[in-house]
Amino acid sequence: MGTPQQVFDRINSSLGASVLESSVAHGILALTVEAGRVGEIARALKDDFGFDMFLDVTAVDWPERKPRFDVVYHFYSTSDHVRVRVKTRVPAEDPVVDTLVPLYGSARYMERECHEMYGIVFRGNDDLRPLLLYEGFVGHPLRKDYPKRKEQPLVPYRK
Amino acid sequence: MTGSTAAGHERSAAFEYLTTKKDEFVGWARKFSLFPYPFVTACCAMEFMSVSSTLYDTDRFGAALPRFTPRQSDLLMVVGTVTHKQAPILKKVYEQMCEPKWVIAFGVCASSGGFYQNYAALPGIDKIIPVDLYIPGCPPRPEMVIDGIMKLQDRIARDRHPIINRDF
Numbered sequence: 020m021g022t023p024q025q026v027f028d029r030i031n032s033s034l035g036a037s038v039l040e041s042s043v044a045h046g047i048l049a050l051t052v053e054a055g056r057v058g059e060i061a062r063a064l065k066d067d068f069g070f071d072m073f074l075d076v077t078a079v080d081w082p083e084r085k086p087r088f089d090v091v092y093h094f095y096s097t098s099d100h101v102r103v104r105v106k107t108r109v110p111a112e113d114p115v116v117d118t119l120v121p122l123y124g125s126a127r128y129m130e131r132e133c134h135e136m137y138g139i140v141f142r143g144n145d146d147l148r149p150l151l152l153y154e155g156f157v158g159h160p161l162r163k164d165y166p167k168r169k170e171q172p173l174v175p176y177r178k
Numbered sequence: 179m180t181g182s183t184a185a186g187h188e189r190s191a192a193f194e195y196l197t198t199k200k201d202e203f204v205g206w207a208r209k210f211s212l213f214p215y216p217f218v219t220a221c222c223a224m225e226f227m228s229v230s231s232t233l234y235d236t237d238r239f240g241a242a243l244p245r246f247t248p249r250q251s252d253l254l255m256v257v258g259t260v261t262h263k264q265a266p267i268l269k270k271v272y273e274q275m276c277e278p279k280w281v282i283a284f285g286v287c288a289s290s291g292g293f294y295q296n297y298a299a300l301p302g303i304d305k306i307i308p309v310d311l312y313i314p315g316c317p318p319r320p321e322m323v324i325d326g327i328m329k330l331q332d333r334i335a336r337d338r339h340p341i342i343n344r345d346f
Contacts, residue, residue: 152263153262170297172262
């Protein structure tokens with residue numbers, strides 16, 4: 020327990036060696052980590068710091084940048100009422116991170132959505148079927164290079 | 179029979195019968211007995227509730243009683259955004275409705291997709307089913323909906339109403 024800043028300080032002193040960058044933005048601690056370390060960071064946040072709620076996983080597409088994608092996680096502590104954002108970078112050729120399903124069951128669906136929208140592959144999530152999109156949809160619509168007006172209708176259009 | 183009529187019934191020439199055309203008569207009957215099927219998907223639903231309840235009251239136009247099965251309805255009101263994923267459902271609902279049937283695209287999303295010009299939204303339901311009346315607006319004012327219903331009624335009254343449909 021403690022003020023958000025105290026919680027952040029404890030996280031920084033404990034995990035500082037594993038993170039590339041740490042800052043506080045809009046009252047949220049933002050940690051940038053290597054793609055391979057997301058699992059261990061999440062486990063430490065959950066087991067050691069009480070971040071018992073997995074809020075979201077999404078991605079950011081930077082078409083000009085290498086590596087191209089940010090994968091962004093948000094965690095919340097229902098005891099301390101603070102949030103932590105964990106960011107990692109993955110390349111377009113191999114956009115793979117480890118799944119968080121063993122830690123948070125709700126990650127199953129959020130990873131499905133992130134997979135269909137951005138094409139991020141969550142290694143270990145055995146159910147990456149389309150969630151909001153439909154079977155047969157080609158491409159990842161929230162990537163910047165997906166044409167804005169492209170349509171993939173399920174019902175053939177009338178003449 | 180001479181000189182007497184049934185008790186209480188004075189036989190006279192007035193209003194014993196009237197002449198009309200079959201299409202006019204059937205059209206008159208049909209235009210005041212629209213049974214809407216509300217295919218309601220999005221925020222326009224609020225405006226649909228408003229226009230169908232007491233203050234604006236589509237009941238005055240004979241379009242009050244929503245039937246929640248397409249088999250009992252003859253007016254498909256598509257209220258709100260339709261996505262590509264929902265399009266097969268809308269198509270099936272339309273095909274389940276018996277003739278004669280009419281379709282209203284309620285609001286800009288149903289009419290053209292509105293501002294949802296993207297991977298998810300169907301750019302107007304007329305891409306998959308024929309539409310009789312478009313009501314623009316985001317959402318449309320109840321007055322516009324009532325105006326639209328009255329325009330549709332005028333059209334039904336003017337229409338041909340074949341006893342045997344050409345599609346049979």
